[in-house]
Amino acid sequence: MMIRKLLIANRGEIAVRIIRAARELGIATVQVYSKADKDSLAVRLADESIEIGPPQASKSYLNQATILAAAKTTGADAIHPGYGFLAENAEFAAAVEAAGLIFVGPTAQSIRLMGDKVAAREAAAAAGVPTVPGSRGRLESADAAFALVEKTGFPVMIKAAAGGGGRGIRIARSAEEFHHLMPQAQAEALAAFGDGGLYVEKLIEGARHIEVQILGDGRDVIHCFERECSLQRRRQKVWEEAPSPSLTPAGRDKLCSSAVALAKAVDYRGAGTLEYLYDDRSHEFYFLEMNTRIQVEHPVTEMITGIDLVCEMIRIAGGEPLRIRQDQVRVRGHSIEVRINAEDPAKGFFPSPGTISALSVPNGEGVRFDSMLYEGYTVPPFYDSLLGKLIVHDDDRRSAIRRLERALAELRVEGLATTKPLHQALARDPDVQAARFHTAWLEPWLETHAASLGTAAPSPTTKVAQ
Amino acid sequence: MATQQIFSPLPGIFYRKPAPDKPDYKSDGDTIMENDTIGLIEVMKSFNEVKAGAAGKILRFLAENEEAVMAGQPIAEIDV
Numbered sequence: 001m002m003i004r005k006l007l008i009a010n011r012g013e014i015a016v017r018i019i020r021a022a023r024e025l026g027i028a029t030v031q032v033y034s035k036a037d038k039d040s041l042a043v044r045l046a047d048e049s050i051e052i053g054p055p056q057a058s059k060s061y062l063n064q065a066t067i068l069a070a071a072k073t074t075g076a077d078a079i080h081p082g083y084g085f086l087a088e089n090a091e092f093a094a095a096v097e098a099a100g101l102i103f104v105g106p107t108a109q110s111i112r113l114m115g116d117k118v119a120a121r122e123a124a125a126a127a128g129v130p131t132v133p134g135s136r137g138r139l140e141s142a143d144a145a146f147a148l149v150e151k152t153g154f155p156v157m158i159k160a161a162a163g164g165g166g167r168g169i170r171i172a173r174s175a176e177e178f179h180h181l182m183p184q185a186q187a188e189a190l191a192a193f194g195d196g197g198l199y200v201e202k203l204i205e206g207a208r209h210i211e212v213q214i215l216g217d218g219r220d221v222i223h224c225f226e227r228e229c230s231l232q233r234r235r236q237k238v239w240e241e242a243p244s245p246s247l248t249p250a251g252r253d254k255l256c257s258s259a260v261a262l263a264k265a266v267d268y269r270g271a272g273t274l275e276y277l278y279d280d281r282s283h284e285f286y287f288l289e290m291n292t293r294i295q296v297e298h299p300v301t302e303m304i305t306g307i308d309l310v311c312e313m314i315r316i317a318g319g320e321p322l323r324i325r326q327d328q329v330r331v332r333g334h335s336i337e338v339r340i341n342a343e344d345p346a347k348g349f350f351p352s353p354g355t356i357s358a359l360s361v362p363n364g365e366g367v368r369f370d371s372m373l374y375e376g377y378t379v380p381p382f383y384d385s386l387l388g389k390l391i392v393h394d395d396d397r398r399s400a401i402r403r404l405e406r407a408l409a410e411l412r413v414e415g416l417a418t419t420k421p422l423h424q425a426l427a428r429d430p431d432v433q434a435a436r437f438h439t440a441w442l443e444p445w446l447e448t449h450a451a452s453l454g455t456a457a458p459s460p461t462t463k464v465a466q
Numbered sequence: 467m468a469t470q471q472i473f474s475p476l477p478g479i480f481y482r483k484p485a486p487d488k489p490d491y492k493s494d495g496d497t498i499m500e501n502d503t504i505g506l507i508e509v510m511k512s513f514n515e516v517k518a519g520a521a522g523k524i525l526r527f528l529a530e531n532e533e534a535v536m537a538g539q540p541i542a543e544i545d546v
């Protein structure tokens with residue numbers, strides 16, 4: 001192992017997760033923190049910690065120069081970016097390597113390629129991976145776009161080439177709507193991203209979100225099967241599971257092989273995820289994008305395969321070849337993760353920062369709780385609302401849901417509101433129990449099940465950032 | 467005329483403008499109505515408008531753009 005001291009350029013539960021992995025590998029840890037995170041669990045657990053600025057992420061966790069200086073000051077030889085913040089910033093990955101340090105992740109070139117949606121689609125098509133019918137590249141004119149949608153048919157999505165996280169997406173259901181929305185989308189993309197480039201793709205309605213976890217060492221690539229993350233609110237995943245309850249064995253083989261083919265085609269290094277839409281009526285799947293980082297929901301894959309993905313990505317970054325052959329990766333049982341967020345489902349998911357006055361963490365067979373919480377901890381208002389993830393594993397999906405209900409009943413977080421009641425209601429729902437859902441299923445469900453969550457109308461002054 | 471303060475209803479980051487490239491909602495000396503928005507508080511990535519809460523005239527802002535604020539912290543002083 002070339003890495004002796006790892007700096008964690010992140011915060012919250014994922015920082016804790018990385019510290020644990022590093023410690024098991026015998027690697028010393030340095031936790032960077034903003035002024036608001038001085039008392040965080042990650043700071044308490046790490047071997048060393050160093051302040052990098054004020055609470056605002058733009059002035060701390062996104063400040064590349066300060067983070068690189070912190071690595072130099074502490075003598076760290078590698079940086080793990082976690083997810084979010086600088087994890088998929090090609091410029092940062094390049095700067096880390098230019099400073100003579102190891103970036104725990106893929107090359108800057110891979111990040112750049114997969115970060116450009118049009119280039120990623122082209123790479124997928126070249127590797128024989130199906131993509132959603134639509135433009136092969138960016139469209140600069142409305143006429144070119146219209147000629148294309150006459151072939152794909154409606155409804156179509158108009159997306160900003162430089163957008164992300166659901167931003168800059170419009171849906172046109174007819175030619176008339178298309179002519180109305182296209183100029184708007186162009187103007188908005190230019191204003192929001194400084195790039196008016198658009199692309200258009202067919203909207204696959206009622207599709208599921210299925211993603212394949214891969215590990216590569218720059219030469220070889222293996223997959224660690226798939227996760228299904230169809231339960232989403234405002235395009236944020238709330239409940240994830242592995243394996244997907246909706247794939248056939250043959251469909252699973254085809255999907256996972258396609259992910260390996262694409263990752264191999266780009267000589268991928270590290271942990272990555274290829275996201276797909278899956279239409280369970282036609283059994284067709286379509287590549288959406290590749291995330292070049294560890295993901296929030298990685299534990300469900302760890303639970304069913306027994307592979308410690310965070311350890312493996314650190315080993316690969318340290319120069320080791322893949323230690324696991326494809327035929328050694330097997331699925332055992334079923335795993336579900338639910339996100340415990342500091343949001344009040346009874347008040348339109350209004351954020352709920354505050355101090356943890358009491359905490360009881362569930363445990364027992366097949367239960368894991370990855371979190372940043374401890375009793376007396378004050379959750380700061382400056383970052384995302386993820387407090388932790390409750391992960392369960394059992395022999396099959398039905399028993400995993402029962403175990404989830406048992407573990408949720410044991411979980412007690414007092415002092416602020418959490419999304420625990422949402423997950424309890426979901427676990428009881430017959431459609432969830434039968435895995436009858438798709439990516440647009442949860443939002444209408446939330447409206448009709450407001451009573452079971454005690455949901456009041458959201459405050460009229462509330463707007464959620466896109 | 468009496469001086470009164472507008473308090474932040476939430477903890478988070480205070481913004482004086484709706485977007486980085488837009489002008490401030492209000493400036494020192496502006497006349498305001500009760501329902502006017504004087505800023506935004508970002509809490510856990512959601513943006514919430516701060517209303518004046520009373521009609522009058524803004525004497526001065528006590529919190530700067532992009533400042534971290536606590537719930538109940540005074541962010542502006544107004545003459546009502």
